[in-house]
Amino acid sequence: MQINQHARLSTAPMMDWTDRHCRYLHRLMSRNALLYTEMVTAPALVRGDARHLLRFDPAEQPVALQLGGSDPVELAQAARMGADEGYAEINLNVGCPSDRVQSGCFGAILMQRPALVAECVSAMIGAQGVEVTVKCRIGVDDQNPADVLPDFLARVSAAGVNRFQIHARKAWLQGLSPKENRDIPPLDYDLVIAMKALFPHLHLSVNGGITTLDQARGFLDRGLDGVMIGRAAYHTPADILLGADRLIYGDTHATTAEAVVHAMLPYIEAHLASGGKLGQVTRHMLGLFAGKPGARGWRRILSEEGHKDGAGPHTVLAALAAVTDLQEAAEL
Template identity: 70%
Template sequence: MNGVNALKNNAQKAARLSVAPMMDWTDRHCRYLHRLLSQRTLLYTEMVTAPALVRGGALHLLEFSPQEHPVALQLGGSDPRELAQAARLGAQAGYDEVNLNCGCPSDRVQSGTFGAVLMKDPAQVADCVAAMREAVDVEVTVKCRIGVDDQDPEQVLPEFLQAIQAAGCERVTIHARKAWLQGLSPKENRDIPPLDYDLVHRMKAAFPEMHVSINGGIASLKQAQAQLEAGLDGVMIGRAAYHQPTDILAEADALIFGDGAAADPIEVVHKMVPYVERHLANGGRLHQITRHMLGLFAGRPGARAWRRALSEGAVHDGAGPEVMLQALDSIAPLAEV
């Protein structure tokens, strides 16, 4: 049990700053890159549906590198028994946490009766959380919105949090926007509904024993620090961490966790070489990895040439790590910037 508690504590401490689960983006190659930039930040998988694991046997979706720890599996689903089975598979695969998606607004997710539509049925979510917790020893957490459609967030969010807390959920990440399931696309749902950070802070005050992380619109470590200093337990950053990974992650260990030196993205590229070589040896292609590296030098002289070199060079048959190393020629060392 001490080992279980250690895993739980590691994930909870790491949740002070996390990278959001993002479909088509936070795959295992992306997470490996992010881990080289930050040793402490909590990383999340893309959402994996429980039916894909339990009915489809798609266990390859659970693959990850040991270096990614602490790393959490995000599941999508609405059937307690199926989610329990999927959570068990995730725990057996070695994930430090299993997270239930109650925030994704896509049509595909709605048709499966999971994601943000679950905000309408907190009792169902509570049943799911309870079943998952019964099935695994790792921590079960929830990521949600402040509400959906015409719901009043001031009313529905506390009811939702009360329900999942009663089911044993001790940690929640709240995307501080409503999700409009009718009328807005998933992309529009990330930008158009207004942010309500104050409501998330009021939820932390109302549920002081819960670990509350905030998500939505946070695009810098300075903004993350402000949220933590205002009393929240954690901050989750999405698109900024993907498009400007160095800006968000390279100094995260020092600034957010008070531990470690800033990572040098040039050194990170060199550290990626053995990983790329293993991937290619297993039949993979270079662009499957380098597509996540395009923003590594965002805002730095030579960044455009770096992106072009990777975008054009990595797609060719037989492309190897030399494409990355040659692309580095366009990037000036930090001492010269």
């Protein structure tokens, strides 16, 4: 399957969430969805000797590296490093509204500088052979998205980018926190759909506020090429990812949350053997049974016991027993 087809459904890059342990878990749930790393800044890679941030398990593929930055030379070097590590895609962040990102002149503030974005992606494309994509907003602050977004897409695509992930909200760089920027600015899905009509040759994915696979199918049916889901894929991963292969890709692959837990155990054992802590992995598993009988016990055991000395696969199995015992009781 080509990466454009995998991109029919993707999990959004989310700081502190979509690390390699999270992605390994998500890959066990869907063998087709495209997974994204947390944002890694180009300066950290090029100047900060942070190449360890690029580590991933080959089982995560297809996986995309998201970079943050605004210096074409540094981004080109970082993109080359990502390509050398084997990532299937290199993505440029033009959507994050945090103060830290703004002070570095990257993220959503780059919506105001499309010429610089075009220069950056051109350098990234020229430095290596992996596809470069861009995740952006529909605009920032007082910009008129209906004017800004088509101009942005035209300029950046002219530099060689053919695939964009569009968060269908403005970002307010002053006055709203990053959390508020994920909820308060109104969503404008129709504008994103209009961009597909305006740029039929581009692969466009919509992002923002999407919480179900039925919604995702609806956007695909309306002509968009892909859907990117963030918080719902993290907090209720079973609802999004367990059915994705069948509903989005027409794949007969199917598994269960319980089977995923068992499949995680060898990974957990290897992580502990390398000096890691159980909670570094299981914190991403807390929502696995969200909305199901026993979910509270599952979360409680992993949260309370997972950080203790000696915690390991037996801890996870004890938490799973809290789920299965209640499910069996509910069926009686």
